[in-house]
Amino acid sequence: MESLSPNLDASATIFIIDDSYYNLDFLSIILTEFGYNVIAEINSETAFNKIKLFHPDLIILDIIMPKIDGFELCKMLNSEPNTKDIPIIFMTAISDIDQKVKGLNLGAVDYITKPFQKEEILARIQVHLRIRQLNLELEKQKQQLEQRVEARTAELSQTLENLKQTQLQLVQSEKISLLGQLVAGVAHEVNNPIGFIATNLYHAQNYVDDLVNLVHLYQQQFSEPGEAIDNQIESMDLEHVLKDLPKLVYSMKLGTDSVREIMQSLRTFSRRDGNTKKAVDIHEGLETTLMILQHRFKPQPHRPAIQVIKKYGKLPLIECYSGQLNQVFMNLLANAIDALEDSLMGRDKESKNLQIHICTSLEQERIIIQIADNGMGIPESKQSQIFNPFFTTKPEGKGTGLGLSICQQIITEQHGGSLECVSSPGKGTEFLISLPL
Ligand SMILES: Nc1ncnc2c1ncn2[C@@H]1O[C@H](COP(=O)(O)OP(=O)(O)OP(=O)(O)O)[C@@H](O)[C@H]1O
Ligand SMILES: [Mg+2]
Known part of the structure; x- marks a missing residue:
């Protein structure tokens, strides 16, 4: 007895089931002396309900009992979620190998033999209570770990979501800025030659008007210009050319005006915003977009x-x-x-x-x-x-x-x-x- 360390877990509750008062008393006394809480039960049927109710830390179970024997009770306890984790120690006769094996196969953690050896019993009980305690701690840590994994997973999904959002923003600003640059560049390049054409068309229109007037003047002053010129007038259909040329120049002017307008829209559309908001007219934005x-x-x-x-x-x-x-x-x-x-x-x-x-x-x-x-x-x-x-x-x-x-x-x-x-x-x-x- 001196070799055993004092009970570390004084609050441990041990449930004993045996149909012999003698055994119950014997075990109760030594376990109580050693500092455990003991519940003793002689009726195995009542025991099952009491175990569910008190949920002890360890069960010591006799095998041969009336009505429900130890094996049967062991099966019942194992099939109950609330009791299946409570370690069970069998009591068997020292020589009965079959019973020991059957008990262990049914899920018991150990056995003690009759006649009882006090020190052996206490040592075994201590070991199993310790294992039980470690198991409980392990389960607790497992749950904590699962919670941490869950929290971490949630954090990671949030990060992933943020990353997706950032990527989207990048794609968006890249898209806008590339499109903007391209459009502004094209508009700029087209603007010069179009300005050039528009200015020259203005002069061309004046020259054409002058030339047309001059031809009309010639026709009035020299009504008989000679055969060669008459032939040329006829083959080129001078009347038609004189009527059509000013219209042609005018429509070219309309064309360049509309190209310039489109270019202006493109430049407005792609106007770089920078980092500041500006006061704008929504309708202007809608109109330029419609134009494009x-x-x-x-x-x-x-x-x-x-x-x-x-x-x-x-x-x-x-x-x-x-x-x-x-x-x-x-x-x-x-x-x-x-x-x-x-x-x-x-x-x-x-x-x-x-x-x-x-x-x-x-x-x-x-x-x-x-x-x-x-x-x-x-x-x-x-x-x-x-x-x-x-x-x-x-x-x-x-x-x-x-x-x-x-x-x-x-x-x-x-x-x-x-x-x-x-x-x-x-x-x-x-x-x-x-x-x-
Ligand atoms: N005016 C609409 N009428 C019917 N379906 C629409 C309309 N606008 C959007 N959708 C539906 O919503 C989907 C998503 O539109 P969204 O503009 O985001 O992408 P998309 O037009 O398919 O491609 P993207 O704009 O990138 O070229 C479209 O594929 C279409 O099915
Ligand atoms: Mg779309």
Whole structure:
């Protein structure tokens, strides 16, 4: 007895089941003396319910008992989630090898032999209580570890989400800046030669007018210029040339004017915003975007023209990144055009008016811009996904699925506004931008 260290876990509760009062008393006394809490039970049927209720740290179980024997009770305890982890020690006769093996196979952790050896019993109980305690600690640590892994996974997914967002922003600013640079460069390069042509056309028009007058004067003064000149006049159809030449020069002038206008729009569209917002006119942005897209509104072999119906309200200037807002208009209008074209698929191309409505208004300190089409609409199942990056229903190479996610980011994050979509499948779609003043 002196060789055993005192009970480390004084609060441990040990449940003893035996149909002999003698054994129960004997074990109870030595275990209580040693500092354990002891519950003793003579009836194995009652024992099962009491164990579930008290949930002891260790069970010492006799094998041969009336009604429910030790093996049976062991099985019952093992099949109960609440009790299956409580270590069970069997009591068996010293010589009964079969019983020992069967008990261990049923899940018991150990056995003690009758007649009892006090010190052996205490030593075994201590070992198993210690193992039980270590197991409990292990389980606790496992749970903590799982919680930490869960928290870490959540952190990592958040980081991944942030990374995706950053990547998207990078793609977006790269897209805008590359497009802007390209457009500004082209507009700049075209501007010089076009200016040159326009100036020279102005002089050319004066010269042509003078020359035409001069020819008329010659014709009046010299009504019979001779055969060679008469032949030339006839072969070149002088009358027609004199009438057509001024018109021709005039239409060339119109042409250069319209090229200059387009170039001006491109430069406005690609105006570099820098890091500061500027007060801009929303309608100017819409008009330049429409100008750039004008070739897509014209009739095409596979479809009639797209009508753009504008209803502009009176708006104040608004502080914003105009280049980015133009990018939003561009994306929404391009999507509307795509939807209108798709809505003609498998239909008679003249059977439908293709329309885009653009409305602007001022409502309670907010600027509202509505861009609506009467295209194919968006199926309800897809409406919640259209703002997700890379979501597209367009064939590969045609759509990247970034347009709307970029629009939403520009409107909500850069401008504190909101972008909403209302769509009736088969009828059309409306995007509503709301920007705070
Ligand atoms: N006006 C609209 N009518 C019908 N469907 C639309 C409309 N606008 C967007 N969608 C749907 O939302 C999807 C996502 O649009 P988004 O602009 O983000 O990408 P995309 O147009 O497919 O490609 P990208 O704009 O990058 O070239 C589209 O593929 C389309 O299915
Ligand atoms: Mg798009």
